[in-house]
Amino acid sequence: MAFDEVRFPANLSFGSLGGPERRTEIVTLANGYEERNTPWAQSRRRFDAGVGLRSLDDMEALVAFFEARRGQLNGFRWKDWTDYRSCPASREVAFDDQVIALGDGETVTFPLVKVYRSGDQSYARPITKPVAGSVRVGIAGDPLVEGLQFSVDPTTGMVSFTEPPDVGAPVTAGYEFDVPVRFDTDRIQTSVASFQAGDVPSVPVIEVRI
Template sequence: MSFHDVVFPSRLAFGASGGPERHVEIVRLANGLEQRNARWSRARRRYTISTGIKSFADLRNLLQFFEDRGGPLHAFRFFDPVDHATAPPGQAVTPLDREIGTGDGTTVQFRLALGENRPVTKPVPGTVRVAVDGIELSAPDFSVDHLTGIVTLAEAPGEGASVTAGFGFHVPVRFDNTQLAVTQTAFDAGEIPDIHLVEVFE
């Protein structure tokens, strides 16, 4: 599967619902106790979009986006309105938001992440801020691969130096539909009631 570096149209995503999904196997024992086993090491996000009544022009753009992705064949970026940055909603990211590594004197590449089990592979271009031991870096002291989430520093941080970052990000998703069904609701308007997106791990 390949990735198309485009964002799902925000105009058509308004009102989307969804969030993280965990797969936990729960076994109820005869004595009333439970055994719970996590089948996934990390959460996978799912989203449902109902377009509501839209013009045929909007729906055609959505159908074209679906066709250009080959339906569920190719992944793309999705803006989660609640979970899209290292900073809390309404606040600006800072270079101290998240620890992404510790210097050893030789390593220059670090992966953006929101914790041990949630790497970020699709940071939003222009939003990534990086610091080493609390001192913010600027170009050309670091660069970012916006398709992998790898930060490359021009100079390896010293032994024990804290490497931190703040950033905005998109969720890589694919369509979980093989068909989009348009319902005509007016002479020149219609809706697509159920569009399902599922996060892809890379």
């Protein structure tokens, strides 16, 4: 799958509608009880890139980006303004935001994850497109230095250490991240008259598995 490591203009994605979706299969039995199952281990996000447009210049920028991606052909990065950091919106990114693994004394490479918790349940979301330069990492409560003690691949979200963390040592990370997406349409339809009247086009964007 072709993927361009370029972010959709953040000023255009600001204010867009979107969020996570799940796929649940529900079977209602003869006695009225339900059986529920899901074929998806991970959620998937959808957005509307058209909602953030505020001027004809924005429209031109959208069309240029759309054409450069060849419509649905090439994926790209998307900033989800409601969920783009490892920490709550009221805090700054820190090296101990998320526990991404426990050391085993041998493994030196770990994937970034973000854990969503509610009550006794949790969901670990893979983070495959961290923002370069934003990742902070620590081991057992001590912050580490990027380039000296660890490195990050911003195209995969893999963190690599120069030495394996000790057995049982919590490996933590904080970061900003993008969502890997593609356009969910091969067509953009608009006109100057309708746009000036406030009728912006619908330009669906959908998350892709990386």
